[in-house]
Structures are given as C-alpha cells and as structure tokens.
Amino acid sequence: MDEISLFKQGMRRVSGAVTIVTTLGPRGERRGVTATAVCSLTAEPPAVIACIHRETSVGQLAPLSGIFCVNVLALDQRTTAETFAGRSGHVGEERFRVGAWARLVSGAPTLEGALACFDCRLERFVEFSSHLLLVGAVSRTLIGQKAAEPLIYVDGGFTTATREIRSEGRK
Amino acid sequence: MDEISLFKQGMRRVSGAVTIVTTLGPRGERRGVTATAVCSLTAEPPAVIACIHRETSVGQLAPLSGIFCVNVLALDQRTTAETFAGRSGHVGEERFRVGAWARLVSGAPTLEGALACFDCRLERFVEFSSHLLLVGAVSRTLIGQKAAEPLIYVDGGFTTATREIRSEGRK
Numbered sequence: 001m002d003e004i005s006l007f008k009q010g011m012r013r014v015s016g017a018v019t020i021v022t023t024l025g026p027r028g029e030r031r032g033v034t035a036t037a038v039c040s041l042t043a044e045p046p047a048v049i050a051c052i053h054r055e056t057s058v059g060q061l062a063p064l065s066g067i068f069c070v071n072v073l074a075l076d077q078r079t080t081a082e083t084f085a086g087r088s089g090h091v092g093e094e095r096f097r098v099g100a101w102a103r104l105v106s107g108a109p110t111l112e113g114a115l116a117c118f119d120c121r122l123e124r125f126v127e128f129s130s131h132l133l134l135v136g137a138v139s140r141t142l143i144g145q146k147a148a149e150p151l152i153y154v155d156g157g158f159t160t161a162t163r164e165i166r167s168e169g170r171k
Numbered sequence: 172m173d174e175i176s177l178f179k180q181g182m183r184r185v186s187g188a189v190t191i192v193t194t195l196g197p198r199g200e201r202r203g204v205t206a207t208a209v210c211s212l213t214a215e216p217p218a219v220i221a222c223i224h225r226e227t228s229v230g231q232l233a234p235l236s237g238i239f240c241v242n243v244l245a246l247d248q249r250t251t252a253e254t255f256a257g258r259s260g261h262v263g264e265e266r267f268r269v270g271a272w273a274r275l276v277s278g279a280p281t282l283e284g285a286l287a288c289f290d291c292r293l294e295r296f297v298e299f300s301s302h303l304l305l306v307g308a309v310s311r312t313l314i315g316q317k318a319a320e321p322l323i324y325v326d327g328g329f330t331t332a333t334r335e336i337r338s339e340g341r342k
Binding site: 004007013037046072115116126128130144159 | 304
C-alpha cells in the first residue's frame with residue numbers, strides 16, 4: 001500500500017469530535033462546512049485551530065471575512081453534520097435550513113443545541129497544500145444548555161462516547 | 172464566568188482521540204507526552220498537526236530534533252496515557268517503562284499496540300502563547316495489527332466509542 005493510502009487508513013482510526021465551521025461571505029451570506037480536524041490551541045488566550053480544505057466556501061471566505069465559528073455537535077445533530085458535509089447536495093445558504101442558527105459576536109453562524117460554540121476572530125492562517133490551517137482567537141464561548149452526548153466520527157462512521165466505562169481521567 | 176473559564180468548560184465538551192506524541196533529545200533520549208490536540212492536516216502529502224505545551228520536554232525538543240511521532244491509543248492503553256500525562260509522577264525515559272516501544276523511520280518512539288502511529292519530520296512549527304503548533308510531514312504510517320476500540324477523552328475523563336449506534340456516516 002502506498003503512503004497516502006496508508007495515511008488515510010491510519011486516520012480512519014483517529015476519533016474526532018464532529019463540528020461545523022461557519023463564516024460569512026462579503027455580502028453577509030452564511031457558509032459552513034463539517035470538519036473533524038479541529039482542536040484547542042491555548043486556553044490563555046482562548047484559541048482554537050481548524051484545518052479546512054481551501055476549495056470549500058469556508059476555506060475561501062474565512063481569510064477574507066476574518067471570522068469563523070466552530071460549532072461542536074451533539075449526537076442528535078447528525079443530519080446537520082451530513083448536510084454540511086455536502087451529503088444532501090445542498091450548498092451555500094441552503095444548508096442553513098437544517099438546524100436553528102443564530103449569531104454571537106463575530107456574526108458567524110452559531111448552531112442552537114450544539115454542545116459548545118467557539119466564536120472566533122481569525123488570528124492567522126497557514127496554507128499547507130490543499131488545506132488552510134485557521135488559528136482563531138476565541139471572542140466568545142457559548143456552552144449548550146444541555147450536556148448531550150457528543151457526535152464522534154471514527155472508522156468512516158458516526159458514533160458517540162460510551163459513558164459507562166469512563167474513569168476520572170487526567171485533569 | 173470569565174472567557175477563559177468558559178473556554179475551558181466548552182473544550183471539555185470536545186471529544187478527542189488520545190495520543191502520545193514522542194520525540195528524541197540530542198543524545199537520543201526518548202521523550203513523550205499525552206496529547207488530544209492532534210489532527211489530520213492533509214492527505215496529499217500526508218501531514219498532521221499537534222498542539223504541544225512549550226514547557227513539556229516534547230515542546231522543547233521537537234523543534235531541535237526535527238522529528239516527532241503521533242501514537243494513537245487504544246482503549247486498553249489508558250495506563251500508558253496516564254503515565255505520559257504525568258499522572259504517575261514519572262518523567263523522561265522513566266515513562267517508557269510502561270508500554271512496549273519501537274522505532275520506525277525517524278527514530279521517534281512508536282508504541283506497539285497503538286491503533287496507528289504517524290512518524291513525522293517536523294515540517295514547520297508555529298509558536299502561539301503557551302503552545303507550539305507542530306506541523307508534521309508523515310514519513311511513515313504504521314497501522315496497528317488489531318482494530319481495537321479507541322481511547323477517547325471527553326468531559327475530563329477517558330471513554331471509548333459506542334459501536335452499536337454507528338451509521339455509515341460520511342465518506
């Protein structure tokens with residue numbers, strides 16, 4: 001197996017929280033894409049990173065708008081995840097018909113019922129081959145009202161966490 | 172609640188695969204740290220990113236050695252995760268007494284029984300406050316022999332994925 005295929009097979013084994021990363025176009029039009037390559041960078045100051053394909057609308061528009069929002073999905077938001085992954089064929093504003101959307105500080109769409117939303121100012125971005133690495137300074141964190149089960153992507157499918165076997169873990 | 176506390180609370184809701192990121196010191200000494208802020212950057216070329224605290228040994232040594240390896244843990248490797256998170260009080264080489272360790276291309280330690288190991292050349296790094304963002308060009312991906320349950324960290328504790336509720340998900 002060549003290295004690219006091996007890498008893809010290896011990455012199927014890396015569990016990730018499912019998020020929708022949103023931004024705005026130059027006329028305020030909403031854009032969003034499902035992404036699992038998102039993680040915390042620092043807590044002080046609050047900052048996150050998101051790896052987004054450059055050819056997606058978010059990849060093209062976030063560097064221009066200078067804002068984005070990371071919406072962390074709950075298990076019951078799988079349909080929304082699929083819509084923003086392009087599985088339903090919807091593009092652009094059409095996708096926002098699924099789910100209830102609001103705005104926080106930046107204006108980037110925030111998803112109601114999400115586990116958490118991280119509303120960001122684009123601090124910097126790094127171009128790397130097909131992808132953009134967005135570094136976001138978090139202007140506002142929104143904690144979802146309910147502590148729902150997380151939506152997790154692994155092995156090419158959606159799943160959630162098994163609560164029973166949790167230990168205290170590390171702090 | 173202040174923004175930093177809100178951010179930390181929000182990040183507790185972001186599920187992440189548990190990994191151990193390893194590197195070598197100038198005399199070949201092994202160093203490793205548990206990290207959940209790791210994700211895929213691009214598949215072509217194979218590349219990953221890892222956010223590591225600058226004050227960890229890996230944060231200090233990876234920019235010097237120019238190599239690192241991301242080891243993705245299985246559920247039965249929780250003790251190893253705790254050791255490399257510093258919970259047992261072990262530091263430096265001592266930590267490698269837990270688990271069976273080998274080497275691939277770069278020389279950075281690879282963990283036997285891991286779901287996958289991504290052996291990397293440090294392509295570039297970005298300093299951001301307390302953390303380093305390591306961008307790694309993957310020299311070799313090692314797929315674990317068994318397709319074990321993943322070790323996942325969420326809500327301050329370890330867990331795994333619930334297989335039963337998986338759907339096909341997106342490709």
